[in-house]
Every structure is written in C-alpha cells, then in structure tokens.
Amino acid sequence: MYNQLELMSIQAEVLYIHDHAGRITTINEPADQPAPRFFWGQTDAGSIVRFRSDTPDSLIHDILQCLGQSDSTEQLASIIRALEKERAIKGIWIGPAFVFQEFANDYTDATLVNEDNKYCLGPGFPTLLSELKFREPCFMVTENNMAVSVCFSARSSDKAAEAGVETLKDYRGKGYAMRVTSSWAQAIRRSQKIPLYSTSWDNYSSQSIAKRLRLHLYGTDISIY
Template identity: 45%
Template sequence: MELMDIHVNVLFKHDTDGRITLINEPPHDDAPRFFIGATKGGTVIRYHHLLTDHVVKELERAISIGSGTPVAEIIHILNRVQPIQHVSIGPAFLFPDVRERSTKAIQITESNKELLLPHFPYTFDEWEYKQPCYAIVQNDRAVSVCCSARQSAKAAEASLHTIEEYRGKAYGVEVSNGWAAEVQNQERLALYSTSWDNFSSQSVAKKLQLIQYGTDLHIS
C-alpha cells in the first residue's frame, strides 16, 4: 500500500482535496478520470478533480459492494457522464537493489546529450526533466534509452524504449539497470509499470527480476 501510494503521487499531480488533476510529465496532459491501484494490502483510489460528488459517491458505492474491483460497473457509471475513450490495466513493479549489477549503458549528461538527437529528439528536448538517463550507443547514436518518465522526491518511474532494429539484444535490460542504479544512489525508489497487453515490456520486467507490488487501472 505504501509503494502504491508513492507510485500514484509519482504518476499524477493532485489538488488540495487529493483529487488528480494532471499527468506528472510534460506536457502535463489531463489526468485520467479514475485510477485504482490494487495491492494485496488494499487499494489506492484517485478521482479526477472535475468529477461531481454525486458520481464519486456512485463509484464509491460500487467499489464497496463485494470483493475485487467492479471494472464493468465503474466504466458504466463514468460512461453515463462522458464516453470512455481509453482503459488501461497493468502491473506495477519495484526494482530490487541493482547497484551491484554491471551495465554497458552510459549516462547521458550535458556533455553528450546530442547522442539522443537522431532517435530520441523528445528526450533531448526534455533532457533536464528526464534525469537520470542511460543509453546504449551504436555509431554515435543512442539506440536504447531508459530515463525518468515521471518522478518525485521519493521515487522515479522508468521510461524505456529501444529502436526496433536493435531489439532482441538485451539493451533494454542494460539501460534499465543503469537508470535504476542511479535512482537508487539518489536514495529514491525505482519504479516500473506497464499494461497487460505490452508483452515486450513485461518480458523486460521478468529479465530484470522486478518485484510486482500491485496492478493499475486507468480509465480516461
């Protein structure tokens, strides 16, 4: 539960009432209308700040009845107010201590961030926000990158991408280990989340021996 609470505060900005407002990542798009993070110890629930109290009470009532998360009923309630456009469900992971793991990845700093330009121009543009950032470099170009997608003083959430022609070489594992070790050196938690239909991302999580502590549901 503590990890999930840290996770949700990394993912979203909140108002003074604890409602979610924006995604905690440039360009700070609107937060989902509903989020629930389920763990063995319980659930962490967040409602969009524009949902009316009446809708929130309906959702709370649906969630309180029976066991498990009544996804269909939650979607039905939200869909009456405004059509649902996107539903995402997937696991949330914690990196174990990886500071003793070796990695071939290099850290992207002010002095070498131009390596990002050919394949990762958006990461280059937001380089300061994305720190720490690690990459595998081939032919003077970053071809696999792991950086911070969203972060807080307590934790950072990984963003991982490998150029298609360089996949299958375990580069994702290398850059993820480099990124997570640096986050942990900063005495913060290194987090990773994905969706159930992203099989390649789940494969990387397995190779990294990540620890699943919960499951996320986002409804937008």
C-alpha cells in the same frame, strides 16, 4: 521498506499532479496532459483510489459504492457503467506495477547522458533530448555515436521515479533494454529515491524486461479516461 499499499500511494503521486484536496489534475509530464477521470491502484494490502478534480461528488459516491462489492471484476464493470452514465469513456489502461529490488552487478554498463554526449540522442530520440532536464537521469546504449536504447525518468516525485524505456526497432533483442534499465534504477537508488516500473498487460516485451530483472510485482494500475 515500503509495503504494497504505500508503494501504490507513492506511485500515484509519481504519475499525477494532485490538488490540495488530493484529486488529480494533470499527468506528471512536461506538457500538462489531462489526467484520467479515475485511477485505481490494486494491491493485496488494499487499494489506492484517485479521482480527477472535475469529477462530480455524486459520481464519486457511486464509484465508492461500487468498490464495496466483493468481486473485483464486478467492481470494475460497475465503475465503468457509472462513468459511462456521466460521459463516454475514451480509454482504459490496465497493467502491472513493479518495484526494483536490491541489485546485483549485472547490466550496469550503460552510459549516463550528460552535456557532452547528449547529442547522441538527437537522431533516434529527439523528443527525449528536448525534455532531458525533466527526464534525468537518463542512460543510453550507443552504436556509432547514436543512442539506440534509453532508459529515463518518465515521471518523478521527491520520493520515487518511474522508468521509461525505449529501444529503436532495428536494435531490439540485443539486451540493450536490460542494460539501460538496470543502470537507471541503480542511479535512482543512489539518489535515495524508489525506482518504479509499470507497463500494460498487452506489452509483452516490457513485461519480459521486468521478469528478467526480477522486479517485484506489488500491484495493478487501472486508469480510466
């Protein structure tokens, strides 16, 4: 079993593509989307920090100095000020990071998407259908041969995968997200990878899924663009 700091390091590798120097270059997605300028994964056991590959050495030095402060709130405020001096910040993403624990046999009846049934994704999740090879494994709940809730590998590495969960608006509140997410996580476990789950602090429905599945909170992600 990995400790909190190890899990956060693994998650950083899942979220972002790194260069030979350990700096992040792009988001780990099919399209090469720009990575955040700064990633900070906080855990009770310590922190994982990543800088984008174009970050000046002087700014890295200043941010590392900020991390030496004792109060985490003041650390974040100082980091934001340091980044703002170089360039305006475009966005900040903060949220909890979870790992799936050992599973009971609840919520495991979602359908694995394969070549024979992937057409069910078309009406509600056309982008997922076009990216399915990158997103596997993918599980769905269907109604009238149409996928209405899905869980897939939003990002993955050789060690872990991060869950992506979506449910069509008219089908929310029926427990479908629980079924697809649990089925996906068990499949990831069987593949000898670690199933991870993260969200933002203002996404209450996503946090509710984590709570109901009894996921283990191991840290907080902060990404600054």
